[in-house]
Amino acid sequence: MGKKATAFGTLWKLMRREWHTLVSRPLYWTIMICAPLFCYVFFLSLMNNGLPEKLPTAVVDLDHSATSRNLTRQLTTYQTLDITTQYVSFAEARQAMQQGKLFGFLVIPESFEADLYANRQPQIPYFTTSVYFIPSALIYKSFTTMTTLAAGAAVQQTLLAKGEYERDIMPQIQPITVDMHPLGNPWTNYSIYLNNTFLPGILEVLILLVTIFSIGSEVKDGTSREWLNTANNNILLAIIGKLLPQTLIFFIMGLFCQSLLYGYCGFPLQNGILPMAAAMFLFVVAIQGTGVLFFSIIPSLRLALSAGSLLGVVSFSLTGFSFPAEAMYSAFHLLTDILPLRHYFVIYVDQALNSVPLYYCWIHYFSLLIYPLLALPFLPLLKRALRRQVYIP
Amino acid sequence: MKTGFFASLKNGLADTIRIWRQEYVSVFKDMGAMLFFFVLPFAYPLLYAFIYNPEVVRDxxxxxxxxxxxxxxxxxxxxxxxxxxxxxxxxxxxxxxxxxxxxxxxxxxxxxxxxxxxxxxxxxxxxxxxxxxxxxxxxxxxxxxxxxxxxxxxxxxxxxxxxxxxxxxxxxxxxxNPIPGFSIVLYNPTGGFASFLMPALLIVILQQSIILGIGLLAGGRHEHRKLAPETRQENVWHVLFGKSACYYSLYIMTVMYMLHIIPWLFDYPQLGNQWEIYIFLLPFLLSSIFFGMTLSVLVRERESVFLVIVFTSMVFLFVSGVTWPYDRMPLVWKILGGFIPSTWGVEGFLRLNSEGATMLDVKEEFYSLWGLTLLYFFTAYGVIHYRLWKKKKALSTIEAK
Incomplete structure (x- = not known):
């Protein structure tokens, strides 16, 4: 009983010691609180519209007929497009594209109307610059829809003239239709797609670096022996006492992130907040575990931080939420599973987006739990480094 | 009088070159700085290029x-x-x-x-x-x-x-099919993911490597000063010119590697004139260097540069408008983005390199980068001036003791 009380007393002493450090150095609270807040505000307000609207596009009308003007007018009604007709030739429009004034344009060729009436199949070419991914995809979609509809309207006119019933026309033009159900995100909202994983990703970078930095600073400032002594030479107690206040702060920041995503922005949250909050807690602890692991193996502050930055930054690509993991080379595909962010991403997809029963993703919760355990066998190494207290610049 | 002017010019030049050389020594003696200046711009492009190398998603x-x-x-x-x-x-x-x-x-x-x-x-x-x-x-x-x-x-x-x-x-x-519409995708015809993202990523990596390296050196110097104040008095202009000349020269090979060899190795779009790209890169590198010198005022310790700078890479990448168009951002972020060299660097490099634009087409970005160079030159001047002033004060207190 008495021994237990001292363990808790030591833990409490360590936590108070850490709390003092966190509060007294502006660097800590800037990076732990201000930096995440800034990123939340930045990314959520940047993509507030869900998809970029009114993208600068042009119609190069070489025909100047009633039909071509009608087409142009119809294009102006698309929400994604902001149509201008100021360019009078292909060359001019392409030049404007290279000057960054346009993301795409459509050319209505000369004698378009005449060719159409004479059944000479006038073509409508349209150009997009896929140097910019999202604008080009959206413009491509709008232009394709437009030209398909225009062709349909022409067929409709012909069939009507032949005396077909109106109700029989659409089944002839388009016998098979696609009834698309984008599950969980029917608006194809880019913010839902990106921020649900991107913001935790940024949190990951910050947690990883702060964990490594705070442990390494003890060595650097020559306080690591004193720290170990405070912990009665118990390395496990020392680490827990040091990281627990940080866990608390980061968990609160993570919960705040989730409340912004699912509360304020109203992003899909199918299975309730509990599975996500649990994932966030495990995620924070997992990254702290990874940080401890890194510093235990590489007890040089700079190198450990470099490794941490590498893991944090590469996570954004390797997690496979932008470029799918299945499409990567198998070596990288295998690597995705060792990233904490990957497991958080899968949990988010299952629990928040797709309402998958918990049974199917227990393995990812479990995986997040492994990271802190993984650091345990390396703690003696860390202890030795802390005892030696040698700072390598 | 005239000889006096020339003599001071000569002395100034000699002093600048001395600082330039001294900076080389501190860069090459510092493993951390070497990591940022050479290993990072060498390894990261390769790593990302391999991750995204399949370009398109099949099946x-x-x-x-x-x-x-x-x-x-x-x-x-x-x-x-x-x-x-x-x-x-x-x-x-x-x-x-x-x-x-x-x-x-x-x-x-x-x-x-x-x-x-x-x-x-x-x-x-x-x-x-x-x-x-x-x-x-x-x-x-x-x-x-x-x-x-x-x-x-x-x-x-x-x-x-x-x-x-x-x-x-x-x-x-x-x-x-009375009206056959057909789509022509320009500049990146396969719609490859790497061809779209990598050019922008390269520019951001370049800028971050400069900022991190300069920050690390500045942090180290700051710590060092706390322990043992230097006694030598430096001239602000000489420090500014000498150091930026050192950093700039370090990046000549790196730029060729990152912006020519990497796109060539991985078959990214490369329509531009390489010389024009190098000319465009001149103000980009300079503004990034002065930006880094300015930001280094935030860095008090060698290692805190990681905490302060690394996470900004994501912000800089998005504010450059490569995914979300720059014109469609909220005004606040447009203004913020306008002050970041990579915003203009990415935009200009994408158009020069991927779209085959000419210098004339990117003149807005080019001028903006020169504007930033000028702005950050003066802020960097301020930062160095402040540092030297503090050093002088520290020295005088020591002497008073």
């Missing part, structure tokens, strides 16, 4: 629930499977079975063909195919949508032409 898995089981429904499945974008991994008996596959992440979409699929077509009614797509990865959804649209339109045209009895092939084509 996204889907499951089929075919309740119709007719010739027509099987034909539809065959064509969806044959498309390069998608692949059918399983034919399920019912929707629940297919859902289970989605839960297990075996597939990312379900195509459900209703029971009356063929009947409706024979009855001359529009016949819908249902598709449920997982939205966790937008590229997968895009592949599904493109394939489904293409396949159903194609089959529709064939069904339509079957009804035109006795028509010639030309007549059928005219009747079913």
């Amino acid at each position: 996204v898995p889907l499951a089929v629930v075919d309740n119709s089981r007719t010739v027509l429904s099987r034909e539809l499945c065959r064509r969806v499977d044959a498309s390069p974008n998608t692949a059918i991994v399983s034919y399920c008996a019912n929707l629940d079975e297919a859902k289970d596959l989605i839960y297990r992440r075996v597939c990312h979409g379900i195509m459900e063909i209703p029971e009356d699929f063929s009947k409706k077509i024979v009855r001359n009614e529009q016949s819908p195919v249902l598709f449920y797509s997982d939205m966790s990865i937008l590229i997968n959804y895009k592949n599904f949508l493109a394939t489904l649209t293409e396949v159903t339109l194609d089959m529709g045209k064939e069904l339509q032409s079957e009804k035109l009895v006795g028509a010639t092939a030309k007549q059928i084509d005219m009747a079913t």
